[in-house]
Amino acid sequence: MASSSVLSVSNLTKFYGNFKALDSVSFSVDKGWVYGYLGPNGAGKTTTIRTMLGLLKPNQGKVQIADANPSTDPIHALRFVGYAPELPTLQTFFTGEQLLDFMGKMFGLSMQNRKEKTKQLLDLVGLASWGNKKIGTYSKGMVQRLSVALALINDPLVLIMDEPTIGMDPEATAQFRNLFTNLSKEGKTIFISSHLLDEVQRICTHVGMISKGKIVFSGPIEQVLDTFTRQWVIEAELQNITEDIVSSLKNLDFVEDVKVEGNKLMIELKEKKDFRGEVSSEIFKQKGVLLSLNLQKITLEDAYLRALKGGQ
């Protein structure tokens, strides 16, 4: 394990009966990283998180959080961890304030500290006016907000969040995205499982991808884009597309393939280089009238889909 690694999972295997939910899952997360954990439904994301927190007993492998194993030493391992579960169900007989206070007690915070943190966190998640109301009266989005507040009560070094923005409206989602970015800037390590690839691409520094219980990629976000995208694509919009233009473009050394989509040409490149100059010259040579020419940005979604395809 690297010395700066605050969260490390090695060779984690988990069976549910005969079903192998996790298959030798390994990755590590260093201090200050925002690690996005991606995978389709049933891939093993929540199982990984619940095993990391010691809620599930792994059949093999181990988890280290801050140099302690949460299964055998939860007192030390979970002391600096904040956890917001997927679609949380909180104790409805508490008010928001009471639950934050109770969770503060579980972390051994003083009464004064709990009082201050409760007020501060309710403000932070936009529930200040709801703090004294029973959680049973909260909407799903409000429960989700409170769940994030609960995860922050102990000022955690590691924040583990399972689909934290599910159920939130777009405004709250954007607000929480900023919150996570700010927390990361404060040096907190964030492990976030999400289906929202756009969200992950915006806030994560690293990603892990899991498919059918196996890790198919773990590393910096730039690396995943590089690893799982074979070629870049130039999108050329023309007034008229002729056979001559298409065939001449296909004959270029750096072109892998050319596809026609309406009045657009999708030119797939063999190399990850910007060949827009060469492409426009060739089109002009063939008397084509170019309306626009764009080098398509590679999205995490493209990389993700390719990674999953490779992992199956």
Next chain:
Amino acid sequence: MGALGRVAVIIGYEWRRAIAKKKILALIILAVTFQALVMIALSQVGTGVLSPYGFGMSSLIWIIGVLEGQGLFVQLIAIIAAGGSMSEEYEHGTADILLSKPITRLEYLFGKFLGGFFLLAMVEALTTVVGIILSLLLFGAQNGLEFAPLMFLAIVYSSLVFFSLSFMCSEVFRGSTLAMLIALGVFIASIVINGILIYLPSMSDLIKVIPTWAASSFPSLVMSKLVTGFGTADTNALVQASIIIVVYAIIFVLIAAYRLVNSDVSKKTG
């Protein structure tokens, strides 16, 4: 914060959780109402009807007032309070929230157990006080009231059997209804078997291993020994009952602890 502090936090949590449950409050009200009705009925018909049982004297009627609720309602409250203690956290999905905090599973289990049991003890304190007050109001001055605290402790101790059984079922089956039904089934079956075996002298030793024997006999034996001096205040039976209660409680709690420590925390099932 040390282990005791963490257990204390869970005890406080368990109190709040149990008090928030309306069915427990309903049972407490029912128990007190039943207690009041029996005492009022006795005051009307006269205590002479209890003479064959050694309670003909109005000055000892507080014992009836204290013990009457113990037999049925306190055991029912114990079963219901403990039956949801562990399982409701799984059913509601709140076990994930609690057990992902810096607390060991054993601390959590003992906090839950002690929290529920202390709450039950408070209910028993209430029924004891109500029994005494009703006796004083309806039958005048009472004798032997100095033993009331010991009677209360005997009742609390005897309720360990069904509280622990229901608590164990709650953790083992992780479903409140199933846990309560099983514990209630054992309770009713024990009463029936106890009722049959009592007429079979050759089975007099077997009867003692039936959970209801120790649970129901212990307070009566303590009462016989301390207060009335009536009947055969059998010291051996008293010791046997106290040992059987603690053995049952230890076995049930150990099974629950084994299950919790060695298995996954179930996801929301409710």
